[in-house]
Amino acid sequence: xxxxxxxxxxxxxxxxxxxCAELLxxxxxxxxxxYPIIAPGPIPEHLMGLAQRAVDDCPVLAIALRKAEVQKPxxx
Amino acid sequence: MSRLALLAGPELPVGAERLASHVGRLGPLPRGGRxxxxxxxxxxxxxxxxxxxxxxxxxxxxxxxxxxxxxxxxNGAEGEPHSKKDRLLMSSRPHLILDGALxxxxxxxxxxxxxxxxxxxxxxxxxxxxxxxxxxxxxRRLIRIVAAPxxxxxxxxxATVHLVDAGIATPTTTPPPPRERGVGGAATLVxxxxxxAHVALIARTGAGTNTVLVTVAGAVRTPGxxxxxxxxxxxxxxxxxxxxxxxxxxxxxxxxxxxWVEAADAWSLSIDPRALRDRGLSLxxxxxxxxxxxxxxxCEVAGIMRYLASESSAQCGPCxxxxxxxxxxxxxxxxxxxxxxxxxRLQRWSAEVQGRGACKHPDGAIMFxxxxxxxxxxxxxxxxxxxxxxx
Numbered sequence: 001x002x003x004x005x006x007x008x009x010x011x012x013x014x015x016x017x018x019x020c021a022e023l024l025x026x027x028x029x030x031x032x033x034x035y036p037i038i039a040p041g042p043i044p045e046h047l048m049g050l051a052q053r054a055v056d057d058c059p060v061l062a063i064a065l066r067k068a069e070v071q072k073p074x075x076x
Numbered sequence: 077m078s079r080l081a082l083l084a085g086p087e088l089p090v091g092a093e094r095l096a097s098h099v100g101r102l103g104p105l106p107r108g109g110r111x112x113x114x115x116x117x118x119x120x121x122x123x124x125x126x127x128x129x130x131x132x133x134x135x136x137x138x139x140x141x142x143x144x145x146x147x148x149x150x151n152g153a154e155g156e157p158h159s160k161k162d163r164l165l166m167s168s169r170p171h172l173i174l175d176g177a178l179x180x181x182x183x184x185x186x187x188x189x190x191x192x193x194x195x196x197x198x199x200x201x202x203x204x205x206x207x208x209x210x211x212x213x214x215x216r217r218l219i220r221i222v223a224a225p226x227x228x229x230x231x232x233x234x235a236t237v238h239l240v241d242a243g244i245a246t247p248t249t250t251p252p253p254p255r256e257r258g259v260g261g262a263a264t265l266v267x268x269x270x271x272x273a274h275v276a277l278i279a280r281t282g283a284g285t286n287t288v289l290v291t292v293a294g295a296v297r298t299p300g301x302x303x304x305x306x307x308x309x310x311x312x313x314x315x316x317x318x319x320x321x322x323x324x325x326x327x328x329x330x331x332x333x334x335x336w337v338e339a340a341d342a343w344s345l346s347i348d349p350r351a352l353r354d355r356g357l358s359l360x361x362x363x364x365x366x367x368x369x370x371x372x373x374x375c376e377v378a379g380i381m382r383y384l385a386s387e388s389s390a391q392c393g394p395c396x397x398x399x400x401x402x403x404x405x406x407x408x409x410x411x412x413x414x415x416x417x418x419x420x421r422l423q424r425w426s427a428e429v430q431g432r433g434a435c436k437h438p439d440g441a442i443m444f445x446x447x448x449x450x451x452x453x454x455x456x457x458x459x460x461x462x463x464x465x466x467x
Contacts, residue, residue: 011392
C-alpha cells in the first residue's frame with residue numbers, strides 16, 4: 001500500500017499569497033480573503049508532484065506535506 | 077454567596093486564607109504521583125478553564141513526556157469578560173491552588189511552576205504572591221509568577237507558553253500541543269486555577285469533587301461568583317444570585333465561546349459538565365449570562381462579535397479578516413436592518429472560517445455566532461433598522 005499524504009497549512013505563517021491555489025486548484029481554493037482552504041482527505045497520487053511544488057514554492061514556507069491521518073475502518 | 081468545598085473555610089471578605097488556617101482545616105499536602113494521576117482519571121475531573129479537557133489524561137501525557145524537565149503553568153489569566161471565579165479563588169484560597177500546582181509538579185516530574193496571573197487582577201496577584209512567601213524554601217524555589225496581558229487569547233494554553241518563553245501572549249501553531257512541547261521545548265501542563273483547587277481536594281479525600289464555581293452575570297439582583305453542586309439547575313443558581321432583576325430573554329452559557337439558550341428552556345438545565353455536554357451545551361468557563369428581555373439579541377450578538385474580532389491576535393488571516401467581516405455583517409443587520417445577502421454571508425463566512433486558525437479563537441467565535449443565529453433566528457431574519465444601543 002502506498003503512503004498517503006495531505007497538505008497542512010501553518011495558519012500563522014500563511015500570508016495569503018495564493019501561489020498554492022494557482023498550482024493546485026484541484027485541492028486548494030482561496031477563501032474570501034485570499035487564504036487557502038484545503039480539500040479534506042489525502043492528495044490523489046497523480047497530483048503529488050504539484051502538491052510538492054506548492055510546498056516548495058510557497059514564499060513564506062507555510063505549507064507542508066504530512067502523512068494523512070489514519071482513516072478509521074468503516075463498520076460493516 | 078454559597079460556599080461548599082472550594083470556598084469552604086473563613087468568610088471571604090477576610091481575604092486570602094493563610095497557610096496555617098488552610099493546613100489546620102484540610103491537613104498537610106498529600107503526595108502527588110502516579111496514583112494521583114490514576115485517581116484523577118477515575119474521578120473524571122475535567123478542566124475548568126473552558127475547554128473541559130480530561131485532567132487525568134493530560135497529566136498522563138505530560139508525565140510520559142517529562143523525564144524531570146516538565147513545566148506546570150497555573151492559568152489564572154481569566155480573560156473572559158464576565159468571569160470572576162478565578163480571581164475570587166486566587167484572592168481567597170491561594171493555598172488550595174498552590175497545593176494543586178505542587179501536586180501536579182510532583183506527579184508529572186516538573187522542574188518549575190509558573191503562576192500565570194491576569195495583570196489587572198491585583199487582589200489575586202497579591203494573595204498568590206503572599207501565599208508563595210508562606211511556603212517552604214523548597215516549594216518557593218519551584219515557583220515563579222508572571223503577569224498575563226489582559227487579552228482574551230492570553231489564556232489559550234499555547235499563548236501562556238509563548239509568554240513564558242518569549243514574552244508574547246499570542247497563540248502558536250499546534251500540533252504539537254503544550255502537553256507535548258511547551259516551555260523551552262519541555263512537556264508543559266497548563267491547568268486552570270479552579271481545576272488545580274479541585275485536585276487539592278481530590279488528593280485529600282480520594283474521591284471526586286461535586287461542586288463547580290460559576291459566575292452569574294447580567295440581569296440578576298446580585299451578580300457574582302457562586303459555588304454550586306454539580307446538578308444544580310440554572311434556575312436555582314439564578315435564585316442564589318438574588319433572582320432575575322427583570323424578565324429574561326435568554327441565557328448565554330459558558331462565556332463568549334458558549335451557547336445561547338432561550339430563558340424558558342434554560343432554567344431547568346443542570347449545571348453539570350457531563351449532562352450539559354450530552355445536550356450539546358458546555359459549562360465552559362462557568363459564566364451564566366442572563367440577557368434581559370428588553371435587550372435586542374441581534375444588537376447584543378453584534379457587540380460581542382465585534383469584541384471577539386478585536387481580540388483576534390491578528391496572526392491568522394481567516395480569523396483576523398473573517399471575524400471582522402462576520403462582526404461587520406452582524407453590525408449591518410443590527411443597525412441597518414436585515415439584509416438577505418448579509419444573512420447568507422454570515423452562513424458562508426462561518427463555514428469558511430471554522431477550523432482555520434492556529435488556536436480555537438475563530439472556532440469559539442463561530443460557535444457563539446451559530447448558536448445565536450439558531451436561538452434568535454426570527455430576530456436575525458426580521459431585524460428592523462435601528463442604531464445600536466449603548467452597552
